[in-house]
Amino acid sequence: xxxxxxxxxxxxxxxxxxxxxxxxxxxxxxxxxxxxxxxxxxxxxxxxxxxxxxxxxxxxxxxxxxxxxxxxxxxxxxxxxxxxxxxxxxxxxxxxxxxxxxxxxxxxxxxxxxxxxxxxxxxxxxxxxxxxxxxxxxxxxxxxxxxxxxxxxxxxxxxxxxxxxxxxxxxxxxxxxxxxxxxxxxxxxxxxxxxxxxxxxxxxxxxxxxxxxxxxxxxxxxxxxxxxxxxxxxxxxxxxxxxxxxxxxxxxxxxxxxxxxxxxxxxxxxxxxxxxxxxxxxxxxxxxxxxxxxxxxxxxxxxxxxxxxxxxxxxxxxxxxxx
Ligand SMILES: [Fe+2]
Numbered sequence: 033x034x035x036x037x038x039x040x041x042x043x044x045x046x047x048x049x050x051x052x053x054x055x056x057x058x059x060x061x062x063x064x065x066x067x068x069x070x071x072x073x074x075x076x077x078x079x080x081x082x083x084x085x086x087x088x089x090x091x092x093x094x095x096x097x098x099x100x101x102x103x104x105x106x107x108x109x110x111x112x113x114x115x116x117x118x119x120x121x122x123x124x125x126x127x128x129x130x131x132x133x134x135x136x137x138x139x140x141x142x143x144x145x146x147x148x149x150x151x152x153x154x155x156x157x158x159x160x161x162x163x164x165x166x167x168x169x170x171x172x173x174x175x176x177x178x179x180x181x182x183x184x185x186x187x188x189x190x191x192x193x194x195x196x197x198x199x200x201x202x203x204x205x206x207x208x209x210x211x212x213x214x215x216x217x218x219x220x221x222x223x224x225x226x227x228x229x230x231x232x233x234x235x236x237x238x239x240x241x242x243x244x245x246x247x248x249x250x251x252x253x254x255x256x257x258x259x260x261x262x263x264x265x266x267x268x269x270x271x272x273x274x275x276x277x278x279x280x281x282x283x284x285x286x287x288x289x290x291x292x293x294x295x296x297x298x299x300x301x302x303x304x305x306x307x308x309x310x311x312x313x314x315x316x317x318x319x320x321x322x323x324x325x326x327x328x329x330x331x332x333x334x335x336x337x338x339x340x341x342x343x344x345x346x347x348x349x350x351x352x353x354x355x
Contacts, residue, residue, distance in 0.1 A: 033100045035063050035154075038212065040112025047113045051168045051216065054205050058212030059154050066097050067156045067233055068209070071128045089135065093247065094126040094233055102126070103249065106235050110150050113214055117239040122278060123248040124148060125236035128156070131227035138225060141167060141193040143175040143183055144217030147245075149238035151217030155207045156233060161226040163204050166215055167193075170200040174219045178244055178281065178300050193221050243278035244300030251278050254348050261349045267339050272349035274338045276318050280346050283307065283315045297346050305344065311337045315346060 037060045043053045059067075071092060096102040103123050111118040124147035144151055153164070171193075175183040184192070204225075205213065215222065217236060224230060243251045261272050281300045285293040295312035298304040307315075314337045341347040 033062055033066065033097045034060050035096075035100060035102065035105045036060070036109055036212065038109060040109055043113050043214075044115070047214065048115070050203075051220065052166055052203065053113065053214050054164070054207065055212045055214070056208070057210045059210050061210070063097075064154075064156070064210045067128075067154065071130070071231060071233070072157055089132060089227070090130045092128040092130070094128050094235070102235070106152060106237060110152065110214070110237055114150050114216075116150060116237075120241050121237055121239045122241055122243045122251070123235065123237050124243050125234060125245060126247050128231065128233050131224060131230045133228050135227050137228070139223050139227075140184075141165070141197060141221035141223045142180040143219065143221060144180060144236065145178050145244070146174065146176050146218055147178075147238050147242045148217035148236040149240070150236065151213075151215055152235045152237075153213040154233040154235070155209050155211045155213075155230075157229065157231040158207050158209055158211075159226070159229045162228075162230045163206055163225040164213060165205075165223050165225050166203045167197050167200050167221040168203060168215075171196050171221060172216075172219045197221055241276065241278055244281070246279070248278070254278065254350070255345075257351060258342055258347075258349045262339065262342055269335055269338060269349065272351065274314070274318060274342065274347045275350050276315065277342075277345055277348045280315075283312055283346075285312075297341075297344070299345050307341070307346070308337065310334075311341050311346075314338060314341060318347070 036058060038055055038058045043055060047053050071094075106123065107118055107121045110116055110121070124145075177183045177186065189195070205211075207213065224232075246252070255277075258277075261267050261269070277299070279299045279302075281298045283295065283297045285295050286304070287293045295307050295309060296304040297307045297311075297315065314334060338347060338349075342349050
């Protein structure tokens with residue numbers, strides 16, 4: 033089933049100019065029918081209690097219908113409109129959001145988690161008063177955290193969105209079912225006004241290989257091929273290329289009360305754990321700017337560090353370099 037009915041070339045200039053686009057009836061009628069049949073009603077048994085549900089909305093992991101090239105279509109659309117890099121793109125979220133009846137009709141703006149470089153929203157049900165509101169021009173810092181709430185909690189009172197956006201120009205979209213919105217979710221303040229009863233599918237992605245929730249259908253395969261290399265008693269790395277794993281959140285030196293700094297690594301949604309200085313050096317060698325991947329060194333010590341990091345999920349071992 034085809035998801036989008038959009039020619040990216042028609043929207044590229046608008047996106048470059050205004051940093052968002054809203055495309056009327058951008059999804060196919062067949063796909064909208066599927067979404068309304070599957071997610072137009074409550075599905076208590078499928079709520080995502082761990083990663084998405086809040087006081088404002090229920091969330092469900094979207095499962096595409098058979099014969100749907102979800103990632104292929106999404107990545108082609110986002111590359112074509114937003115000019116992101118296709119070869120390193122991953123899906124970071126595929127949630128249906130259902131806003132609850134008692135939701136605050138005027139919530140503060142938020143920024144999506146770090147992995148949401150680009151958010152693609154497909155409206156499924158939209159009550160008459162519901163509005164998508166975005167602030168495209170001001171305060172475009174990226175949320176570096178794993179959750180919207182963490183970012184908000186990190187801000188001093190005078191940098192909260194309800195303060196800094198008081199005089200900022202906003203865009204208010206009165207959308208209809210089938211409309212498609214594309215915007216940089218982690219860097220653009222946005223909100224859903226009068227959201228009660230609104231149902232939206234959000235497909236979120238980035239081009240820096242970051243999938244904290246493991247929602248890209250290919251992520252399990254990437255990890256499985258890493259495990260296959262690691263399965264040998266003496267793992268052979270000659271045909272494997274180390275890369276930062278899709279679940280790595282950060283590495284850093286932390287200072288304890290004894291005054292000593294020690295290196296740690298953290299995976300999304302997990303506690304930090306200690307790594308060695310050699311392992312830290314490997315991760316740093318693999319970090320190129322915004323997460324681009326490159327080959328690490330090949331010294332024997334490096335090999336041991338790479339295996340150790342891969343076993344703990346900090347690195348993946350890929351069959352070919354991601355460029
Ligand atoms: Fe959002």
